[in-house]
Amino acid sequence: MNYFTLFSMPEQFDISIDVLKQRYELLQRVTHPDKYASASEQEKRIYMQKNAQVNDGYHVLSSPVLRGEHLLLIREIPLANEQDTIGDTEFLMQQMDLREELAHANTIDGLNALESSVTESQAKYIECISQLLHENTKEQSLRAGIELSKLKFLIKLASEIKTRKHTIKKS
Template sequence: MSALNNGISDNHSYFELFGLSPQFNLDLAKLETNYRSIQSASHPDRFVTALLSEKLRSMQTATLANEAYQALKNPAHRAKYLLALQGIEVAAETNTAMPADFLMQQMEWREAIDDAKQSKNIDALDALLAEMQQEARSLQATLIDLIDVKKNLPLAVDATRKLIFIDKVCVDINKIIEHLDA
């Protein structure tokens, strides 16, 4: 995934880059502090008058830190990345098979979103967003259990795909709200 090579990025996971142990239940405050420390040391602003080789290295490291930070900060991306480290590709884009009850839930959400969109009901959309975020939180709790505690990776893959799906729907809802708001 990374276009970078050599040095820090070689054979180091995103977790190692930030000095954190690879787990789903991540200390987000520490992630943020360490991200800022790495940016403080590597950001191109620090190398405006430096050697060309150092400028390039700075660009690569700061880019990697941004990429890694985004991947770990977002729970769905973090779960996907943790599973990838175990050699499991979640591939949510191509594999959309979901358990029947979740499919039902999906259809209900989609219908509710469509209704709210048709009636230009921003409050209803906001309520749906809150509901999805609640669902996301409970999935995250499940993922802590499945990945960090039980190490049940096949079930973790299912939960991760649900979480990715919810993220996507939230983005869609936000787009609709933005559109209605304008």
């Protein structure tokens, strides 16, 4: 299923999240199973499936990583695997440094500073991915896949920072 088509959005990485939300709400109203309570069982099933596709599509298109991966799949570009990312020693060293900072950060201020740094890095990766996917060549799309894998690492790290901040606040 092409979620860009489902939401009448252009097949590109940069989309308007506001437009996506508007179209999601419209599609939710049109496909919501409660609207078809008096329909036949087969029709109910069909609208339930359509509603699930709308929910899945919104989830995918609202996430930069999932949206990028979806775009690559539509372009029939294989997704990068962990080995592609591991080959980038500079990125690995950067990740090791960030993980060490997280391990040693014992204050909210320290975690906030680390979180800010990771957020800044995420924005840089998103911009890079946007540029690569905009070019729409096989080579650039393959590179975008590798950058998406790196972005996943940063998103996971950001989640771990939030968890750590929550833990420290409870203490």
